Amino acid sequence: MDLNTLIQILDSTIRLATPLLLACLAGLFSERAGVFDIGLEAKMLVAAFFSAAVAALTGSVWLGLLAGIAASLIFALIHGIASITFRGDQLISGVALNFLASGMTVLIARDWFNQGGRTPALIDGGRFQPVELPFAEALQGVPVLGPVYNELLSGHTILTYVAFAMVPLTWYILFRTRFGLRLRAVGENPAAVDTAGVSVVRLRYSAVLIAGVLCGIAGAYLATGLAAGFVKDMTAGRGFIALAALIFAKWRPWYAMGACLLFGLLDAIGNRYQSIELLGIAVPGQFMQALPYILTVVILAGFVGKAIPPRAGGAAYVKER
Amino acid sequence: MGRPDRAAPAIELKGISKSFGPVQANKDISIRVMPGTIHGIIGENGAGKSTLMSILYGFYKADAGEIFIAGRKTAIPDSQAAIAAGIGMVFQHFKLVENFTVLENVVLGAESGAFLKPSLAKARELLTQLAAEYELNVDPDALIQDLGVGMQQRVEILKALYRQADILILDEPTGVLTPAEADHLFRILEGLRAQGKTIILITHKLREIMEVTDTVSVMRRGEMTATVKTAQTSPEQLAELMVGRKVLLQVDKTAATPKDTVLSVENLKVVDSKGVTRLKGVSLNVRAGEILGIAGVAGNGQSELLEVLGGIRAGTGRITLNGEEIDLTGDASDARTRRARGIAHVPEDRHREGLILDFHAWENVAFGYHHDPVYNNGLFMDNDALRRDTEAKIAKFDIRPANCWQTAKNFSGGNQQKIVIARELERNPDLLLVGQPTRGVDIGAIEFIHQQIVALRDAGKAVLLVSVELDEIMSLSDRIAVMFDGQIMGERLPSETNERELGLMMAGITDTARDVSVEEVAANLAKTDGATP
Numbered sequence: 001m002d003l004n005t006l007i008q009i010l011d012s013t014i015r016l017a018t019p020l021l022l023a024c025l026a027g028l029f030s031e032r033a034g035v036f037d038i039g040l041e042a043k044m045l046v047a048a049f050f051s052a053a054v055a056a057l058t059g060s061v062w063l064g065l066l067a068g069i070a071a072s073l074i075f076a077l078i079h080g081i082a083s084i085t086f087r088g089d090q091l092i093s094g095v096a097l098n099f100l101a102s103g104m105t106v107l108i109a110r111d112w113f114n115q116g117g118r119t120p121a122l123i124d125g126g127r128f129q130p131v132e133l134p135f136a137e138a139l140q141g142v143p144v145l146g147p148v149y150n151e152l153l154s155g156h157t158i159l160t161y162v163a164f165a166m167v168p169l170t171w172y173i174l175f176r177t178r179f180g181l182r183l184r185a186v187g188e189n190p191a192a193v194d195t196a197g198v199s200v201v202r203l204r205y206s207a208v209l210i211a212g213v214l215c216g217i218a219g220a221y222l223a224t225g226l227a228a229g230f231v232k233d234m235t236a237g238r239g240f241i242a243l244a245a246l247i248f249a250k251w252r253p254w255y256a257m258g259a260c261l262l263f264g265l266l267d268a269i270g271n272r273y274q275s276i277e278l279l280g281i282a283v284p285g286q287f288m289q290a291l292p293y294i295l296t297v298v299i300l301a302g303f304v305g306k307a308i309p310p311r312a313g314g315a316a317y318v319k320e321r
Numbered sequence: 322m323g324r325p326d327r328a329a330p331a332i333e334l335k336g337i338s339k340s341f342g343p344v345q346a347n348k349d350i351s352i353r354v355m356p357g358t359i360h361g362i363i364g365e366n367g368a369g370k371s372t373l374m375s376i377l378y379g380f381y382k383a384d385a386g387e388i389f390i391a392g393r394k395t396a397i398p399d400s401q402a403a404i405a406a407g408i409g410m411v412f413q414h415f416k417l418v419e420n421f422t423v424l425e426n427v428v429l430g431a432e433s434g435a436f437l438k439p440s441l442a443k444a445r446e447l448l449t450q451l452a453a454e455y456e457l458n459v460d461p462d463a464l465i466q467d468l469g470v471g472m473q474q475r476v477e478i479l480k481a482l483y484r485q486a487d488i489l490i491l492d493e494p495t496g497v498l499t500p501a502e503a504d505h506l507f508r509i510l511e512g513l514r515a516q517g518k519t520i521i522l523i524t525h526k527l528r529e530i531m532e533v534t535d536t537v538s539v540m541r542r543g544e545m546t547a548t549v550k551t552a553q554t555s556p557e558q559l560a561e562l563m564v565g566r567k568v569l570l571q572v573d574k575t576a577a578t579p580k581d582t583v584l585s586v587e588n589l590k591v592v593d594s595k596g597v598t599r600l601k602g603v604s605l606n607v608r609a610g611e612i613l614g615i616a617g618v619a620g621n622g623q624s625e626l627l628e629v630l631g632g633i634r635a636g637t638g639r640i641t642l643n644g645e646e647i648d649l650t651g652d653a654s655d656a657r658t659r660r661a662r663g664i665a666h667v668p669e670d671r672h673r674e675g676l677i678l679d680f681h682a683w684e685n686v687a688f689g690y691h692h693d694p695v696y697n698n699g700l701f702m703d704n705d706a707l708r709r710d711t712e713a714k715i716a717k718f719d720i721r722p723a724n725c726w727q728t729a730k731n732f733s734g735g736n737q738q739k740i741v742i743a744r745e746l747e748r749n750p751d752l753l754l755v756g757q758p759t760r761g762v763d764i765g766a767i768e769f770i771h772q773q774i775v776a777l778r779d780a781g782k783a784v785l786l787v788s789v790e791l792d793e794i795m796s797l798s799d800r801i802a803v804m805f806d807g808q809i810m811g812e813r814l815p816s817e818t819n820e821r822e823l824g825l826m827m828a829g830i831t832d833t834a835r836d837v838s839v840e841e842v843a844a845n846l847a848k849t850d851g852a853t854p
Contacts, residue, residue, distance in 0.1 A: 178432040178440065185418045185429050192416040195378075196430025196480075197401030311419070319380060 003144065007151045009268050014152070015226060016271075017264030018160045019044065019235075022218035023242035024249070024256045025163075025170050026211035032174065032251060033207030034187035034312040038094035039079055040215055041239025042101035047072040047219025049105035052119040052230035053112060055126040061224050064126070068223075069216030075101065076212025084204045087316030098239075106232050119223075119230040128157035128225040159221040166214070170253040183207055187310035190317040200317045215239075237293065244296040250307045266291040329392030331356040331488055331519035332377070337386030339372055346372040348543045350386070354488075354536075359510055359520045361530040361551070364540030365563055365763035366734050370523045371413075373540070374490050378410045379403040390488075404431075409481020413493040415473050417465045423476050424448065424461040427483050444483065451482050455512050456505075458840070469847035470618075471502040471839075478509070489513065490521045495529060499618055499846070500791060500824035505839040507533045525764075527556040527570070528792070539563055564764050574775045577799035579608035581643075583783035584630070584752050589638035591625045591807075599625040600636065601807040607752065612774065612784040614798025614815075616791060618827050621849055622807035623787040624669055627756050630785070631666035632659035633674075643751060660689050665745035669756030669787065675741040678730035682720070683711040685729050686744050714743040719769065735766030742770055746777060753777055756787045771797060791820055791827075805829040806849045 023040045030037040047068035055064030075097055082093040106117040113119055133154035139146045174180040182203055186193045190200045222238075223230045241263055248262075249255035270292070274285035330353040339347040346369045354360045364370045375381045377388065379397040388395050390406045397403050403410070417426050424441055427448060432440040445461055452458045457475050465473060474494060481489055491510075495503040510520050510533060522534060530537050531551060538548040539562040547562050560568045584607040591600040600622045607613045617623050628634035632655050640647045642662060648654055656666070666689075668674035676685050687696050687707055696707055711725040718739045720732070729737060738758065745753065755774065759767040774797065778784050788794050794801055795815050803810045803826040810826045825833045828842040829849075 176437050178435050178437060181425060181429060181432070181437055185421065188418045188420060189416065192418050192426070192429065195400055195410065195412065195416040197399070197404045198430045 007147055011152050012268035013264040016267040017260045018163045019218040019222050019238055020242050020263055021163045021260040022214050024245045024260050025166050026214035027246045029207045030211040031313055032187045033183050033204050035204055035208055036090045036314045039097035040242055041235050042097035043072040043075045043215035044219040044239055045101040045235045047216040048223035048234055049230045051220035052223035055122055055224050056120045059125050061126055061128055064224050065220045068220035069213055072216030073212040076208050080205050080208040090314055117232045122228045130155040131158055157225040159225050167253050167257045187312055190312050241296050244299045247307050248299045263292045333389040335387045338384045345543050350545045352538055356519050357517050358535040359514055361522045361534035361537040363530050366761050368540040369543040370540050404484050407487040409486030410490045411477040415477055419466040422462050423459050427480050431484050469843055470497040471843045488519045492523045499827050500820045501839050501842045527559055568764055569768055572771045572796040577611045579611040581609055582606045583609050585641045587639040589636055591636040599807050603809055605802055607783040607785050609783050610781045611799040612778050612786055614794040614801045615787045615804055616794045616801055616823050617804035619789050621804050623804050627754050627787055630754050632656040663751035665748055665750035665753050667741050667745050667755040671737055671741050676729045681726050683708045683725040686711045718743040734761040735763045738762050752783045754785050
């Protein structure tokens with residue numbers, strides 16, 4: 001494999017890891033606060049649809065992004081109301097939202113655009129364009145460093161840079177601020193937070209809404225950055241892969257980045273090598289494309305060591321004597 | 322908060338009432354707690370002590386009544402208001418974040434700004450100051466999960482002091498402490514009192530009330546029945562006020578006449594699912610007609626011992642019952658086989674292991690014995706026989722209400738325990754395993770349950786008693802074995818030992834003649850893995 005191929009695969013890795021990373025960090029905020037969220041998928045999907053739809057109708061990708069975030073926030077709010085205010089089962093609420101998103105997006109798409117559940121293909125201002133980092137052109141000639149900078153680091157959409165900038169930011173918020181301390185505490189022992197005179201409900205809503213914003217960006221990236229429009233079920237299980245990455249990362253931001261890049265890499269390899277020969281046996285392309293999902297199963301089955309989730313995760317907080 | 326007005330009570334409650342549905346937890350309660358005193362509140366389980374304190378800490382809203390803090394009428398709608406009014410509370414079950422450091426737990430909710438670094442630095446300074454002032458030394462960088470319960474309790478007290486509490490409420494603070502640690506806690510409380518703090522101590526232990534309080538209020542069935550100066554009362558009088566009739570505080574029993582060995586345990590070892598060795602080679606034996614009491618701080622292997630003997634946990638070693646070996650492996654090691662061989666088991670946690678709370682009393686009364694032909698009619702359960710049997714047990718054990726159709730969860734703690742005791746004792750076992758027989762049980766029922774256990778012993782049966790209540794171990798046992806960190810530290814006769822010696826052995830210190838510091842006790846206990854509640 002030459003340098004060029006390697007750079008292309010890694011470049012593709014970064015693109016494909018972007019939505020995973022945003023969704024994974026969304027899950028991190030939510031689960032660190034004690035609210036399990038298997039509805040990451042739903043939030044990404046509605047955000048993907050509404051961002052593409054609004055971008056198609058207005059021609060503005062930024063209005064599309066806002067619409068995507070708004071849609072995702074509404075779903076986050078529903079999850080919050082069901083599982084925080086009404087103390088419902090967090091898993092069931094997430095499952096319900098996943099079904100709702102999957103059906104609703106296609107239904108509305110058919111009604112609005114009449115293209116069998118798609119949005120029209122986005123052009124020009126309807127998509128996020130690559131951002132050229134400074135000196136990308138100038139450094140092109142430098143061996144190794146030039147292509148790495150120009151091809152690999154430069155030329156992604158703004159949302160990719162946002163996603164990777166969120167990693168240190170999330171770490172800082174979680175481990176260096178008052179909000180982060182309280183957020184982690186409410187996921188471990190909400191009674192400790194409550195008796196310290198801090199509202200458990202408010203903290204958990206904040207976390208769920210932050211997750212909504214991040215999933216909104218992830219969804220918008222899928223439809224208006226990675227692809228050029230919305231197609232049915234375009235998240236393709238990325239919400240669940242993000243959850244697997246979150247477990248793999250033991251609910252830590254830097255590890256989350258590593259885990260998402262690994263999934264992105266598998267995805268990139270699967271896309272590039274439709275079929276390869278290993279030891280004389282032809283490995284079918286379907287197997288290559290299934291790699292990220294296979295890794296998900298392996299992680300969830302606990303083959304990569306024991307991950308301890310936030311202790312109060314999954315349970316609504318009820319005051320007791 | 323300014324300086325408390327010396328003349329006004331630190332806390333005055335007037336006419337507090339609170340109902341939960343049809344249950345009136347607090348009825349028109351009025352109480353005055355004077356500043357700079359330790360005020361005890363004593364009462365049985367369900368008397369309404371915790372409800373009253375939860376109202377004071379803003380957990381519940383009272384249906385009626387007023388709260389005055391230092392003479393000023395104060396509304397306490399939530400915990401934040403309570404903290405602002407200078408009230409700190411140490412709950413029975415600690416409210417700490419296990420994987421946070423001591424420092425992080427102390428500042429949580431009382432940070433001085435949006436960023437952690439300055440908050441933590443400030444807290445560290447104040448903590449060092451408080452620690453020196455009140456003998457509350459704790460490593461600020463230790464994780465809570467690595468600390469023993471005694472240390473965790475100090476963190477809770479520090480949390481309250483850090484929030485500048487003038488009034489400190491402690492709910493059953495000694496339940497999880499060894500005697501040495503409890504004594505140290507009382508010294509801390511006396512130190513706080515000397516600094517002008519007001520302390521409310523909630524407990525059901527008469528001895529503690531007598532030892533440390535200035536004034537004591539007694540609650541019974543949601544009402545405040547009396548407030549007296551501690552110096553002018555006696556344990557007997559307080560017990561009578563709590564229960565509403567005269568009670569026997571000492572277990573009435575004659576000397577044991579032990580006969581043949583019933584249970585013999587040799588070199589029993591248990592490794593739990595996390596790979597932690599819980600029992601490190603325990604050997605003991607129990608003879609017919611005697612009660613062997615196992616003393617120890619919770620989590621030192623007593624539970625595992627009972628579980629292996631009861632057939633609900635695997636272990637290695639040799640166990641014989643009446644000379645016949647018991648198979649510790651394979652299919653023969655289940656609870657049903659054990660019961661069939663004459664081992665009855667009153668488990669430590671009746672809610673989890675003793676009863677199915679959503680089932681009726683009559684369904685609960687046969688668990689573990691439901692294969693018995695007496696309860697069966699061919700393929701079917703003979704429900705009439707079950708109910709007749711339950712009626713008989715209800716009468717014999719005075720279970721109230723006498724209704725075999727009531728679900729188990731709707732009985733009081735004492736009556737739930739009586740259902741379990743009735744089930745196990747009425748099978749006339751050779752060996753009774755009994756764990757925490759009176760945890761969460763009111764005084765009247767404690768007296769009755771103790772009598773039943775002694776009666777079983779007098780009928781020539783062997784009893785293995787596990788309890789974290791040292792008083793119970795000392796008054797009920799004929800012989801006492803002390804467990805620490807999965808091992809038996811030694812055996813003593815109740816007549817030849819005392820609380821201090823047993824307490825030190827419970828912390829793994831066998832050389833009990835020397836002077837031992839509370840720090841050493843706490844450090845030893847922190848080393849054991851299970852010593853967290």
